[in-house]
Amino acid sequence: MYDSKAYSAASAISPLAPTTISRREPAASDVQIEILYCGICHSDLHQVRDEWNAVMPAVYPVVPGHEIVGRVTKAGSAVTGFRPGDLAAVGCLVDSDGTCQQCLDGFEQFCPNATFTYNAPDKHTGGVTYGGYSDSIVVDERFVLRVPANLDLAGVAPLLCAGITTYSPLRHWGVSAGMKVGVVGLGGLGHMGVKFAHAFGAHVVVLSTSPGKRDDARRLGADEVVISTDAAEMEKHAGSFDFILDTVAVVHDVNAYVQLLKRDGTLTLVGAPVDPHAVSAFGLLFGRKSIAGSLIGGIAETQEMLDFCGAHGITADVEVIPIQKVNEAYERLLKSDVKYRFSIDMASLKEG
Ligand code: NAP
């Protein structure tokens, strides 16, 4: 074991604070990565504040962070794909059983024995996994991603969660030219959804509660912006969407978006409030509409997404912050004040 600097939360009401954690020495199949940037996902806030207690209770101290990019410092003897000095990235998963049907089909995220990057039982240490708000991490090579060399690293980090979580459902539901696609919520996930849907050729409409984000939405690739609190504006789009991706982190009226779908349209939820949404059956019946969900993406698809980003020059729009500003960043997330992902410059961790 070796010491690694990190930021952790001691309880649901504690701010994140500096700490030292123990990491395992890399075994034969492991890659050790010096973390350069880590994105701040709203899921980090849900977990740190134990908002997901009913589904995934937090085990404190929590070291969050699952949008990790850095440089390889050591590679175990059996590692074939990485060498010290290579760029490398890690997302929401660090292990799975590799043998179940989900894993065989490339859906490691649905493996019943998947290990999430933080706050999950760690078979190596007997404790819990610690995430990327840290200067170093050790991960089995199967869960380490290759990073295209042409991209800005601070903007690459968020691709590992916000990127794949939006890329995967847009691909699964076949978003392409000729389709009208809505993205609800212009935050970390939403802004990546806009970039991908635009890159796939769709007509993209941002559905936002924030009138101040209109210009940014267009710059990011939206063809239209609808302020979702304006009933008249919403009504103009009734029955017109093929697909809507809903990234909102709190319980809200999903029926307002179902009524925007065409016949056979789908509203896919990726936002993850723990309390249930109220769904009107009638809203679905008339038009044979669907509400669906989607969880990150498998490892092969995550690599495909990174390669797509490399080929198309896509990264997240980030506000780079030192880790000392992480608690302030969480408060801003709660106010929908993020443009459009915080990316922590991990060099700041050296300062304490
Ligand atoms: P975020 O950056 O905070 O963005 C959420 C956006 O939702 C806000 O910027 C805001 O956009 C909108 N919003 C906020 N409050 C709202 C309200 N009361 N009504 C309507 N819209 C509201 O969060 P994020 O990091 O993108 O994460 C979003 C959610 O996805 C979280 O619940 C997170 O846990 C979840 N998540 C799920 C997965 C998965 O695999 N399914 C992966 C990662 C994250 P506007 O200002 O434009 O309205």
Ligand code: ZN
């Ligand atoms: Zn995330």
